[in-house]
Amino acid sequence: MEIDERPVQPAAPEPESKLILTDEAQYYLQKAGQWAYFLGIVGFVGTAFITIMALFAGTLFSTMASMNPMMAGAAGMGGVVTFFYLLIAVFSFFFALYNYQFGDRIKKAIAYQNTQELTLALGKLKSFFKLWGISTIVIISLYILMFIGIIIAGIGAASMMGR
Template structure:
């Protein structure tokens, strides 16, 4: 572990006992497994996004008298964009998780401190991305709730 103080680099060595190494090895296996599942899910999102336009336009054509009409293809484009956006946002934390697992495995295999440090850097990036996304999501929820309250109050005063 490196600690930085006023442009001077102080290096403090940490030693991992066997149980800590075992925990980290198991964490690397689970992180790798979850990253593979994440890549598969991203693939599903992309495939669905690519076919969403065709699916919704065909549903619109099957409706009696073309009730969906233009809405079907527009809705399909919105769904396509939404799922591609989700796939793109989902890619980064999955990538960081995969790199964490791969570098951690390499660190233990070759007893490489630089690979260990790199793995923890990717883990930090993974959690940082997830944290920022949580803040953004909570902010959207708060705006939605405030907007719903404003609309409800405005509707109550108009009656």
């Protein structure tokens, strides 16, 4: 008769098939949804202001160039500034949209105890954080490129001074 010397593994508990949200968890989700809804609306208003600023940036730079001959090159900068303001407005709009959609859906999910609405709300929250993560990666990458550019410019300037 052979003896099995392997250690006996305790049986793993069966995973539950459902996630249950306690009243406290639902309260926290509801409050998070209210704040997200509010921040979404404020984000839409902010996006509108940024867009208005973008549309007037070209006019502002043209006016400055016509009033001061020393700023003649500023007229061409209006289009560049307008482009960057519109780019910021687009990003701001999507941040506000995902916040608003999460807030709206989570309030409905909690009020009606609707699992499908909760899933959609959490999907919008995931999209918000995904956009936040991608934006962070892009900004860090731009910082690194600017830092490298500054170092290269500094080396170039130092080599020009040594001549």
